[in-house]
Amino acid sequence: MSFAKALRCRECGREYPLDPIFSCEFCFGPLEVAYDLDGIRAAVSRDSIAAGPATIWRYAPFLPCDPQYKVDLGTGYTPLIKADRLAKAIGLDTLWIKNDTVNPTWSFKDRVVSIAIARAREFGFTAIACASTGNLANSVAAHAAGAGMECFVFIPDDLEQGKVVGSGIYNPTVVKVRGSYDDVNRLCTELSMQYPWAFVNINVRPYYAEGSRTIGFEIAEQLGWRTPDHIVAPMASGSMYTKIWKALQEFNKAGLIDAPKTRMSGAQAAGCSPITTAFEKGTLNFTPQKPNTIAKSLAIGNPADGYYALKQMQETNGGAEMVTDDEVIEGIKLLAETEGIWAETAGGVTIGCLKKMVASGFIKRGEETVAIISGGGLKTLEAVVGAVEEPLHVDPRIASFEEANRARKGVLVGAQA
């Protein structure tokens, strides 16, 4: 069962039944799931959660869907890795990487889609769809395949091959739209009013977005039922960034952890930075942008949750940072070379921004920090293909290897005397 009891407008507080709707009829504010928190509190304990499966479904009482409708590809409970070498490289005492590259379709989107598809099936939809920068499309297509649902994924026409093929392999209808993500999103919002489909991030969005809370739940549980001093998360629409904080507050209300004091910071690419730019100007009203960055998964110029992300920065004494495309690549390489974790471009944005915030003193050396790495590097191969060392190309002879190795290193390394 689910403890979800209603949809409630975040702006005016009007309540609606748990239907496939997303926007308040009066003020157009976003609808959010309201829960019976007393019921959740009575139903869960640290032990009951710890005894659950090693997936997001260990938090089922907190999720706004009935688990009997789930399509379980094994999403969530991803590793929280102590990143000592990266911490040292950037000047932090304690850093953790929340490694969401290891989800079934290699990004955190499996969390939100798990909820959306369960709700869509519960509602009786037979077709599922989304507007996506790539990762979401991959996850929707995979889960639709698992459920045997008809599937339409809409993407901008400039995506990386890994993200296009990464949807196509599950055989949905992939629709490449001439335009940016924001064009795709507008088209899909209009389509959602004409077609009887579950658009995961439009008419099912209130449920879908709740899936990102599982990142926050996992961080708190994996740290031993406590919260870190600082969390840095990538921001596209800003939804995941806000839902992690919501999760920590709900865990507190459920009696599982002390009141969180975590500072929440967000990361964007300079080529698409409406939220960070507004933060720097000290306003809650962002100005939309036309994205131009290699971090395509974050290339949302008109972020749906930008306003709430900016409010959360104020509320938690967090901040926002941005990095250039070169710094994105450096961030990907730094994470890979120090920790053995290969992130897609969004991860490069997060690491690049984290590094800048530590260097500027905004994040203090002693602040225990968690960085969210939201997707895997094979999906954005194009971004780094020219940025890694060329292989040594040798004949199958020791002398040939040693000659090539000497030419590269200047010294002979590792040979037996």
Add this chain to the structure above:
Amino acid sequence: MAVTVKIPTPLRGLTLNQDTASVEAADVTACVAALEGLFPGMRERLVDEVGEIRRFVNIYVNGEDVRFLSGTTTPLKSGDEVSIVPAVAGGA
């Protein structure tokens, strides 16, 4: 000078489920006024007291967000398509 306005689901209670409307308007502000004439109550849903578009409403003219054009003074001409779209969609 007729322009076509696409009405989103949350506003169709005001339009008796009509999903488009045809109005005469020279710019976006005039379009909102014309909609108010046809469907009383529409204006306050779309714009605030000083006539600025509300935070969670996006308005597009021929597919372009008016914030990239001239906002509420974006001119309209015959045959243009105005889309009213809830802002809280997309992303994650």
